Amino acid sequence: MDSSSNVVAQLRRGVLEHCVLALTEHEARYAYDLVNDLAAAGLVASEGTVYPLLSRLRRDGLVDTVWRESPSGPPRRYYTLTPQGRASLEAFRQSWRGFRESVDHIVDGKARS
Amino acid sequence: MDSSSNVVAQLRRGVLEHCVLALTEHEARYAYDLVNDLAAAGLVASEGTVYPLLSRLRRDGLVDTVWRESPSGPPRRYYTLTPQGRASLEAFRQSWRGFRESVDHIVDGKARS
């Protein structure tokens, strides 16, 4: 019943998900903007990935949203972390380190005790 | 046509795949054994993940296989890297570094210039 094992299991899946949470940690962000950041980092290919992801986060109560006017263009939906989202992000930070080190270890050929 | 971009795109998907390649780099391995290593590293949950993965690798010409007797139990199918598999692993090592740093950067809140 290692509570972190589930997180690790989802890690391969949910890296992107938690990157989004991290990006919204300190300020409200909107999707189009997030896509640009994630694309610049090479982590995402298209909007078709991010919008459904944000819907899931909202459905699961990890983010809240508000509509705001845009200075130029249609209104934007801004995303902010809920306490639950914050907790999830914190758990991810722990799991990510373990995951990263496992992959480093294996890929660098230091496995096989 | 950045040839590495495709690898990065598949990275979220294929971490496990390339971990398997890395594990077979220096010696022939069999699936049951690989599952144990990967499970110990927290990277995989069950055999149902690894066997189809190995089939894919074989189908795509990244590994070769041979059957060998087991000292105790049914015969084992051993996997070894092909030159193509070796190249794929090498490409992954590059991509993994970039990916890892992107995630680190975002998760540690150093994004948003």
Next chain:
DNA sequence: GCCGGGTACCTTGCTACGCAAGATACCCGG
């Protein structure tokens, strides 16, 4: 006036992955 392109939202349909569960079979010891 309208038309194209940037901004911004979201959905649909496809492919494929990870996993739990189950099937099969070898070998050994009790």
Next chain:
DNA sequence: CCGGGTATCTTGCGTAGCAAGGTACCCGGC
């Protein structure tokens, strides 16, 4: 002869990522 460890592989489910398409706002150029 039967259960458990070793070892292979398959089936079926849920769901993620992506390309592509759809809608609509706003602005500047023609």
